Amino acid sequence: MRITYEELQETFTRVLIKLSFSEERATLCANIFAANSRDGVYSHGLNRFPVFVEYVKEGLVIPDAEPIQVSENGVTQVWDGHLAPGMYTATIAMQKAIELAGANGIGCVSVRNTNHWMRGGTYGWQAADAGCIGICASNTIAIMPPWGGADPKLGNNPLIIAVPRTRGHLVLDMAMSQFSYGKMQEYELSNKPLPVDGGYDTQGNLSRDPVAIKTSKRSLPIGFWKGSGLSFMLDILLTSLSGGRSTPVITAGGKEFGLSQFFLCIQPAHLDEGLIEEIVKYTQSSTPVEQGKSVRYPGQSTLNTRIDNLKNGIPVNEAIWQTVLQMQ
Amino acid sequence: MRITYEELQETFTRVLIKLSFSEERATLCANIFAANSRDGVYSHGLNRFPVFVEYVKEGLVIPDAEPIQVSENGVTQVWDGHLAPGMYTATIAMQKAIELAGANGIGCVSVRNTNHWMRGGTYGWQAADAGCIGICASNTIAIMPPWGGADPKLGNNPLIIAVPRTRGHLVLDMAMSQFSYGKMQEYELSNKPLPVDGGYDTQGNLSRDPVAIKTSKRSLPIGFWKGSGLSFMLDILLTSLSGGRSTPVITAGGKEFGLSQFFLCIQPAHLDEGLIEEIVKYTQSSTPVEQGKSVRYPGQSTLNTRIDNLKNGIPVNEAIWQTVLQMQ
Numbered sequence: 001m002r003i004t005y006e007e008l009q010e011t012f013t014r015v016l017i018k019l020s021f022s023e024e025r026a027t028l029c030a031n032i033f034a035a036n037s038r039d040g041v042y043s044h045g046l047n048r049f050p051v052f053v054e055y056v057k058e059g060l061v062i063p064d065a066e067p068i069q070v071s072e073n074g075v076t077q078v079w080d081g082h083l084a085p086g087m088y089t090a091t092i093a094m095q096k097a098i099e100l101a102g103a104n105g106i107g108c109v110s111v112r113n114t115n116h117w118m119r120g121g122t123y124g125w126q127a128a129d130a131g132c133i134g135i136c137a138s139n140t141i142a143i144m145p146p147w148g149g150a151d152p153k154l155g156n157n158p159l160i161i162a163v164p165r166t167r168g169h170l171v172l173d174m175a176m177s178q179f180s181y182g183k184m185q186e187y188e189l190s191n192k193p194l195p196v197d198g199g200y201d202t203q204g205n206l207s208r209d210p211v212a213i214k215t216s217k218r219s220l221p222i223g224f225w226k227g228s229g230l231s232f233m234l235d236i237l238l239t240s241l242s243g244g245r246s247t248p249v250i251t252a253g254g255k256e257f258g259l260s261q262f263f264l265c266i267q268p269a270h271l272d273e274g275l276i277e278e279i280v281k282y283t284q285s286s287t288p289v290e291q292g293k294s295v296r297y298p299g300q301s302t303l304n305t306r307i308d309n310l311k312n313g314i315p316v317n318e319a320i321w322q323t324v325l326q327m328q
Numbered sequence: 329m330r331i332t333y334e335e336l337q338e339t340f341t342r343v344l345i346k347l348s349f350s351e352e353r354a355t356l357c358a359n360i361f362a363a364n365s366r367d368g369v370y371s372h373g374l375n376r377f378p379v380f381v382e383y384v385k386e387g388l389v390i391p392d393a394e395p396i397q398v399s400e401n402g403v404t405q406v407w408d409g410h411l412a413p414g415m416y417t418a419t420i421a422m423q424k425a426i427e428l429a430g431a432n433g434i435g436c437v438s439v440r441n442t443n444h445w446m447r448g449g450t451y452g453w454q455a456a457d458a459g460c461i462g463i464c465a466s467n468t469i470a471i472m473p474p475w476g477g478a479d480p481k482l483g484n485n486p487l488i489i490a491v492p493r494t495r496g497h498l499v500l501d502m503a504m505s506q507f508s509y510g511k512m513q514e515y516e517l518s519n520k521p522l523p524v525d526g527g528y529d530t531q532g533n534l535s536r537d538p539v540a541i542k543t544s545k546r547s548l549p550i551g552f553w554k555g556s557g558l559s560f561m562l563d564i565l566l567t568s569l570s571g572g573r574s575t576p577v578i579t580a581g582g583k584e585f586g587l588s589q590f591f592l593c594i595q596p597a598h599l600d601e602g603l604i605e606e607i608v609k610y611t612q613s614s615t616p617v618e619q620g621k622s623v624r625y626p627g628q629s630t631l632n633t634r635i636d637n638l639k640n641g642i643p644v645n646e647a648i649w650q651t652v653l654q655m656q
Contacts, residue, residue: 146612154611229625230502232611239603271568295477
């Protein structure tokens with residue numbers, strides 16, 4: 001089943017207004033949920049919406065809370081999100097970073113006590129739309145073991161790097177696990193093995209079986225010890241910059257709220273689209289491993305999916321869509 | 329065979345002075361080569377020194393060239409390394425970033441036409457020693473295929489994140505391939521398989537055989553498509569910031585010189601060592617997979633190796649050490 005962007009967006013808005021969101025804030029959050037589904041990131045679009053509503057009802061996301069600046073040091077700022085909706089605070093924080101970069105070449109905004117931003121790429125696109133390089137990251141609840149360990153102590157801690165480009169921004173939106181639990185569930189539901197090893201089974205063997213990995217709780221960081229180190233350092237970085245809650249503290253709380261994030265913007269004074277195209281073309285000139293397929297750059301699929309979904313409607317999971325319709 | 333840090337350092341200095349390095353510059357470069365071996369990064373310490381000397385003799389590294397500032401935008405600067413020794417320029421660039429951060433909370437220095445910085449972690453430690461968070465990256469010659477491609481089009485593009493800590497800085501120094509060719513050679517020479525898949529054989533199967541991977545030239549990015557995307561984006565980022573040479577351009581030149589790098593420093597206004605220790609302890613509380621071993625944090629092994637090598641002498645490859653001794 002496919003529905004229009006407008007139908008998705010308007011439905012989300014109505015549900016949020018019913019939850020006592022202001023019209024402005026409901027629209028902003030609904031736009032982001034609808035855009036995530038539009039861009040093919042269904043896990044953080046429609047499919048995530050009922051969880052968000054649940055968090056609002058539990059008081060973990062506070063619809064009318066206002067993020068406040070805590071401190072300022074030169075062109076860096078620290079904000080407290082006061083548990084406002086994560087997408088709202090992230091949008092404000094990246095906007096501040098864009099303004100700081102406009103005036104100073106670079107700007108950095110760190111945020112404590114914020115909430116899940118849904119798709120981190122949203123704020124990369126925001127920076128790139130403003131002609132800026134955008135880098136941002138968030139910590140999360142612990143979902144995978146560190147290298148050498150058997151039980152989850154590290155977050156999925158997404159890292160986003162975005163560079164503006166006339167022919168479609170280059171946006172990398174990358175979490176630290178090889179497969180999220182959401183992605184593994186997709187394979188499980190369609191009875192398919194993962195395309196590469198995604199973790200260990202309970203016997204300690206590398207495995208492509210999503211059920212075996214879910215049972216052992218030993219999902220793999222990207223690049224084994226390397227992604228383990230990067231996830232760890234991102235949590236250290238976010239906590240040091242914001243003074244906010246770390247993955248251990250978030251995990252102890254049991255629910256994924258009150259996160260730490262940072263938003264960096266840089267004016268690319270020497271950005272040359274010719275140089276960028278050269279890198280894109282060169283990378284894509286690698287002989288395809290599978291005939292008929294080509295090498296893609298980060299952001300390319302997003303743009304293709306967006307065009308297709310705007311033209312033909314956005315695919316929705318019918319059960320979830322019915323649930324959301326009944327929330328109005 | 330083990331030798332003292334002083335013997336290594338003094339020998340390097342004498343060789344560099346003979347190559348017309350000023351005493352000051354020879355000392356700085358010799359310190360970095362010796363410190364890399366001291367910290368256990370032999371591949372970019374003694375073992376790399378003869379290649380560096382070769383590059384100097386070929387005119388690709390210019391001993392007395394002076395890096396010059398090209399432009400300034402607020403608290404961001406762009407420099408041209410003019411092919412000066414990479415370690416010298418990287419040290420200056422990180423120092424500038426530290427100064428900018430001291431005055432403005434953050435500082436970003438991008439560099440074009442610089443040279444191999446040897447171990448990127450060196451500049452992370454430099455920032456952390458100054459009480460700053462340091463982030464830096466470099467592009468390289470193409471050494472691995474992008475995801476979906478069969479021939480090398482992506483650099484190893486190391487990324488460094490360093491956070492200061494009284495009990496030993498936390499420093500992640502991570503290249504984008506699962507194993508460097510240097511690391512694969514170590515396994516080949518000791519007739520051992522890689523501990524995890526490092527690439528594909530010529531039949532297109534994932535492989536732990538370093539020789540098979542060297543033959544196919546299909547080494548693996550960390551996390552498959554994820555590290556492929558991150559390597560690509562780092563090259564885009566470095567080229568956009570510095571206006572310098574990209575991996576395609578460097579690779580077309582045939583030799584790894586004239587690189588693009590960036591150095592970012594942030595004053596961590598809210599850094600709380602208690603919060604950091606909590607993350608370290610929590611991560612290390614994961615049940616060890618192998619009995620008697622424990623989970624390590626980035627920078628921990630470096631520090632242990634440093635202490636051991638300073639006490640007992642630095643292990644050197646005798647053949648390479650003899651070669652360097654004869655260069656004096």
